[in-house]
Amino acid sequence: MMDVGLVGWRGMVGTVLLQRMREEDDFKHLNAHFYSTSNPGGEAPKEDSDKGILKDAFDIKTLSKMDMILTCQGGDYTQKVYPELRKAGWKGNWIDAASTLRGEDSSVLVLDPINSNQIEKGLSEGKKDFVGANCTVSLMLMGLGDLFKKDLIEWTTAMTYQAASGAGVSHMKELLKQMNFLSGKVHDGIDKRNIFDIDQLINQAFLEKDFPQEFFGHPLAANLLPWIDTEVEKGQSREEAKAYLETNKILGFKNKIPVDSTCVRVGALRCHSQALTIKLKKNIPIDEIEDMIKNSHEWITLVPNKKEETLKELTPVNVSGKLQIYTGRVRKMLMGDEYLNAFTLGDQLLWGAAEPLRRILRKLLF
Numbered sequence: 626m627m628d629v630g631l632v633g634w635r636g637m638v639g640t641v642l643l644q645r646m647r648e649e650d651d652f653k654h655l656n657a658h659f660y661s662t663s664n665p666g667g668e669a670p671k672e673d674s675d676k677g678i679l680k681d682a683f684d685i686k687t688l689s690k691m692d693m694i695l696t697c698q699g700g701d702y703t704q705k706v707y708p709e710l711r712k713a714g715w716k717g718n719w720i721d722a723a724s725t726l727r728g729e730d731s732s733v734l735v736l737d738p739i740n741s742n743q744i745e746k747g748l749s750e751g752k753k754d755f756v757g758a759n760c761t762v763s764l765m766l767m768g769l770g771d772l773f774k775k776d777l778i779e780w781t782t783a784m785t786y787q788a789a790s791g792a793g794v795s796h797m798k799e800l801l802k803q804m805n806f807l808s809g810k811v812h813d814g815i816d817k818r819n820i821f822d823i824d825q826l827i828n829q830a831f832l833e834k835d836f837p838q839e840f841f842g843h844p845l846a847a848n849l850l851p852w853i854d855t856e857v858e859k860g861q862s863r864e865e866a867k868a869y870l871e872t873n874k875i876l877g878f879k880n881k882i883p884v885d886s887t888c889v890r891v892g893a894l895r896c897h898s899q900a901l902t903i904k905l906k907k908n909i910p911i912d913e914i915e916d917m918i919k920n921s922h923e924w925i926t927l928v929p930n931k932k933e934e935t936l937k938e939l940t941p942v943n944v945s946g947k948l949q950i951y952t953g954r955v956r957k958m959l960m961g962d963e964y965l966n967a968f969t970l971g972d973q974l975l976w977g978a979a980e981p982l983r984r985i986l987r988k989l990l991f
């Protein structure tokens with residue numbers, strides 16, 4: 626059996642990955658070695674096949690013994706350890722959730738229900754680096770499926786509503802702390818107070834020095850943040866720039882299609898949502914579009930464009946923790962028959978992060 630090093634397994638993505646690997650009995654098929662950047666020598670999860678002790682995630686010598694390394698640790702880790710390992714002559718497969726290697730020619734972006742052809746091509750070319758794509762991009766492609774795969778889209782915008790957990794454990798906890806802080810301000814009862822007094826109390830609370838905002842740097846509770854990640858060229862955020870680059874790389878399109886967005890962090894806990902305006906390459910009847918979306922792959926649920934169904938099903942609260950991607954609000958727009966509106970959401974920790982990594986790991990094991 627192959628030796629697989631697991632790094633970053635206790636973070637947001639890593640925890641969901643372990644949960645899925647346990648559900649699918651993946652550990653039966655590999656020798657797992659657990660690593661840590663912060664606690665080497667500590668206790669490893671029960672699936673550790675060595676001594677149950679966490680190994681040092683910066684120790685190139687032990688990492689070099691692995692047939693594969695799967696990391697959900699983050700970009701700084703990849704940036705430091707990956708080049709050292711390759712320089713030391715390590716030839717194993719590197720599977721990664723971070724964005725560091727996504728733009729490299731040596732890497733394959735993995736999202737097999739959408740790009741199994743690209744994955745097979747990468748394997749036949751002897752590629753060794755398999756990277757999960759940006760979570761929002763993966764969820765958009767999973768949510769529209771064959772519309773992208775059959776190259777029917779001329780361009781699209783994706784206006785996103787991204788959950789706090791997309792930024793990791795510390796950020797998700799911070800959102801909850803912010804909610805707690807704010808609710809503590811009206812401890813004597815919301816119903817007993819005038820709503821304008823409460824509004825004023827909350828606005829003052831944002832300015833208090835104890836207001837928890839170490840990680841987001843701003844209030845997210847009772848607020849939204851229309852900028853995610855750093856600033857890049859053309860007025861885009863890095864998160865927005867990824868939409869164009871990664872969509873086209875995943876699909877292997879030579880004639881790249883424009884995908885441009887405004888990415889917004891909202892106070893949802895899990896699940897990234899996005900509102901899409903799509904310019905189709907031709908006028909396709911709406912029932913054909915719906916059939917195409919519905920039949921794209923087994924992990925898609927098409928929600929009828931009706932108020933009741935939408936409010937019940939097309940929400941982060943409903944979709945959180947589910948592997949299914951939900952797509953709805955599908956309708957032609959007033960701009961013309963080639964303009965399509967859609968809203969899609971999925972748990973970004975599953976198909977947006979852990980699941981494509983778990984599936985490429987399984988594929989590489991056999």
Ligand code: NAP
Nearest residue numbers: 633635636637638662663699700722723760791793794978
């Ligand atoms: P995360 O929750 O911040 O975890 C990353 C690492 O932080 C952990 O492996 C752990 O490393 C350390 N850590 C520090 N404090 C922790 C705490 N209180 N609880 C648990 N771990 C803690 O990051 P993530 O969201 O999983 O993201 C990992 C990578 O995946 C990033 O590159 C990210 O961009 C990418 N990604 C994330 C998502 C998402 O939705 N979150 C989606 C797609 C891709 P040690 O155990 O070594 O200390």
